Amino acid sequence: MSSAKHAFRNTAATAALIAAALATAPAFAKQANIKSMSFNTESANTTIHVGSSDKQKWDTLKSGNVQFWGHMKLNTRWPGYVQDVGVALGVCGPGQCGAFPPIWSASPVSRDYDHQKNFSFDPSIIPLSSDTGIAVVPYGDQIIARCNQHLQPDGPTKSYSFTHSFHASFSALTDTALDMDNAVSEAQGGSWPHPLYDSHYAEHGSFDVQIVCDPVIKPPVQDVANDFGEFDVDNVKLFLTTYQSNQTGSTPGKVCPSLKVTSRAQANQAGPVSMRIWRQKNDGPITSEVQQAWASYDATKNGYFATYEKWEDVGATAYFQYKTEIIGDDPFEPFDGWKDITVHCSGAGGGGFTDAPQDNPDNPPAHSDWQGEVTVSDSAGFKKLCPRKGQVAFDVEREAPGAFHYRISCSNGAFFTDTTAAFNDGGVFKASAAHELSIVRTRSIQCTLQEIKQNGSIATVDNSTEDFTCIKRNLDPNAADGLAVDTRPNPGKPQLPPVVIDAGRTCLPSQRPIRGKCVDRPLVAACRSTEKRVNGKCIGVSIHCLPGYHRVGLKCVRNAVIADRCKRNEQRIDGRCVRKPSIVIDCKRGYYLVGKASVKNPLIITACRATEKLVRGHCVPKQPVKKPNLQKVKQGSGKVLLPRLARPPHPVN
Numbered sequence: 001m002s003s004a005k006h007a008f009r010n011t012a013a014t015a016a017l018i019a020a021a022l023a024t025a026p027a028f029a030k031q032a033n034i035k036s037m038s039f040n041t042e043s044a045n046t047t048i049h050v051g052s053s054d055k056q057k058w059d060t061l062k063s064g065n066v067q068f069w070g071h072m073k074l075n076t077r078w079p080g081y082v083q084d085v086g087v088a089l090g091v092c093g094p095g096q097c098g099a100f101p102p103i104w105s106a107s108p109v110s111r112d113y114d115h116q117k118n119f120s121f122d123p124s125i126i127p128l129s130s131d132t133g134i135a136v137v138p139y140g141d142q143i144i145a146r147c148n149q150h151l152q153p154d155g156p157t158k159s160y161s162f163t164h165s166f167h168a169s170f171s172a173l174t175d176t177a178l179d180m181d182n183a184v185s186e187a188q189g190g191s192w193p194h195p196l197y198d199s200h201y202a203e204h205g206s207f208d209v210q211i212v213c214d215p216v217i218k219p220p221v222q223d224v225a226n227d228f229g230e231f232d233v234d235n236v237k238l239f240l241t242t243y244q245s246n247q248t249g250s251t252p253g254k255v256c257p258s259l260k261v262t263s264r265a266q267a268n269q270a271g272p273v274s275m276r277i278w279r280q281k282n283d284g285p286i287t288s289e290v291q292q293a294w295a296s297y298d299a300t301k302n303g304y305f306a307t308y309e310k311w312e313d314v315g316a317t318a319y320f321q322y323k324t325e326i327i328g329d330d331p332f333e334p335f336d337g338w339k340d341i342t343v344h345c346s347g348a349g350g351g352g353f354t355d356a357p358q359d360n361p362d363n364p365p366a367h368s369d370w371q372g373e374v375t376v377s378d379s380a381g382f383k384k385l386c387p388r389k390g391q392v393a394f395d396v397e398r399e400a401p402g403a404f405h406y407r408i409s410c411s412n413g414a415f416f417t418d419t420t421a422a423f424n425d426g427g428v429f430k431a432s433a434a435h436e437l438s439i440v441r442t443r444s445i446q447c448t449l450q451e452i453k454q455n456g457s458i459a460t461v462d463n464s465t466e467d468f469t470c471i472k473r474n475l476d477p478n479a480a481d482g483l484a485v486d487t488r489p490n491p492g493k494p495q496l497p498p499v500v501i502d503a504g505r506t507c508l509p510s511q512r513p514i515r516g517k518c519v520d521r522p523l524v525a526a527c528r529s530t531e532k533r534v535n536g537k538c539i540g541v542s543i544h545c546l547p548g549y550h551r552v553g554l555k556c557v558r559n560a561v562i563a564d565r566c567k568r569n570e571q572r573i574d575g576r577c578v579r580k581p582s583i584v585i586d587c588k589r590g591y592y593l594v595g596k597a598s599v600k601n602p603l604i605i606t607a608c609r610a611t612e613k614l615v616r617g618h619c620v621p622k623q624p625v626k627k628p629n630l631q632k633v634k635q636g637s638g639k640v641l642l643p644r645l646a647r648p649p650h651p652v653n
Helices: 003-007 011-024 139-148 221-225
Strands: 034-043 047-051 066-076 080-089 102-106 113-121 160-176 201-213 233-243 258-267 271-281 287-298 303-312 318-327 335-343 371-378 388-398 403-410 415-421 423-425 428-439 443-452 458-468 511-514 517-520 531-534 537-540 549-552 555-558 570-573 576-579 591-594 597-600 612-615 618-621
Touching: 034 160, 047 139, 066 080, 066 160, 066 201, 080 113, 102 113, 139 160, 139 201, 233 318, 233 335, 258 271, 258 287, 258 318, 258 335, 271 303, 371 443, 388 403, 388 443, 388 458, 403 428, 415 428
Parallel strands: 034 201, 047 201, 371 458
Antiparallel strands: 034 066, 066 113, 080 102, 080 160, 160 201, 233 258, 258 303, 271 287, 271 318, 287 303, 318 335, 371 388, 388 428, 403 415, 403 443, 423 428, 443 458, 511 517, 531 537, 549 555, 570 576, 591 597, 612 618
């Protein structure tokens, strides 16, 4: 009896083994042919901070958020399709990206793949080499090594910043399928993103990240003794200065002076200060860079200041403009507006002394695409009680559609920045918005409306000024003296008999005596949500909100924005994301369902022993074959007696 026949002897056990093998067998994807594959990346304004754990050298990448933009595209040839895709940090080839730090992954299961995304990852996924092994990507070691090149004699006590280039790999696992309806995406367990160990194709891209080596500062004694609260930057100032010396930036022979750009921020305590410095030379493009400085205590100025200095290589007579703003969590961080300077060069190659024209020293030479007006208004009416609310509103228009990116800065410190969409009004596209102002004292408030253009420049649209007056609240009537009383009767109510008080004095029922005088009783009636008080009366207000807004009381509130993407296992129905119905898979005849795949029914063959035979699916013993019984021939007779045939056996049911 052979081993193969013995393996198929037990029918039930064999079927179970085959089913288990089919359920646990890995699916091997067949590589598909592709037409093209690309991965385009662009840098974002993000920063990685490097710290020191022992205060002797830089050795730690601090937690944060690194971002970059990427466009992934893969076109396959039929019958190929894209099964899984992923983005990993570093440069890796097909089938190699599983060991690299994963950034993002997905299972599109589509013929082609074309997707754009803002990628982000925490610097903690960047590995560092140690005594036990070398990091798979060198970025962490390179960053720390460059920071430690600028150690001070007392350690990492001075900040240093630079730009470092990173690489990312877009890999894809492909397969082939004649009918995409049978291509099923299997859910992967574990953490996300999933490392893509098996891939057939890979492309690479690069992006830059700003690196800041944070200094280790031992604060003075007063910093420890006092609690300054949360770190906050109060203001920032920009200084432009020229020097006729051999400083960096001067042309040999002292033909051109050196231009020194100084940005100084004042904070409430010691800590890092991030600044964005905008620059424009002549009529060239407006660029910006992010720098970080450490705010430390300055005894001469009695405060905490962070200073960043930069020397400009002039080369020829040129016109420069600069602006510095603080980067932080508050959208109203301080900034110092555009300042300009013309650097004159003389001698050979000086370029002459022609000054570049300038429109406004407080703003770059930019023209607004929108026209309109901004209005500052008071909501007090004849009652000048404080604190109260004011309002700044604007209406702008132009002949082209689009969104209006604006900022409003007011002299009382209020600052608003937002984007509002324009609506079509008979071929003219209009946009408007309003913001509240807090009035706490008597003062004149001026607000300026500016357009933030796509290239980063800012153009002024309009400004408005309003005088706000605050009058102290009335004292308690019981303690009031010399109040002017209006005793005119109310014609809408019947007059009741007057009340007689001291020495024949009488007061009306709507009055009360106070220190021998008749004073009207205060009558304050609450107005409805659709009314406002004018001269002591509630008057209905008709409010018409712009498209995209709805009315709540006396205000127009922006409509809620519905997310345009649902989860992978959801679909949008009537503006809501609902779970997709489960897929019913009907297998063909001769197949049965295992998970989400149709598997062919196993073909079981029953083998019988050598002494048995298969009859109607059963093994039955074989009938022994009788040897013929030849009788001896009688001598002299000449006859041979043939054996009698045996009776056939009865059939087995």
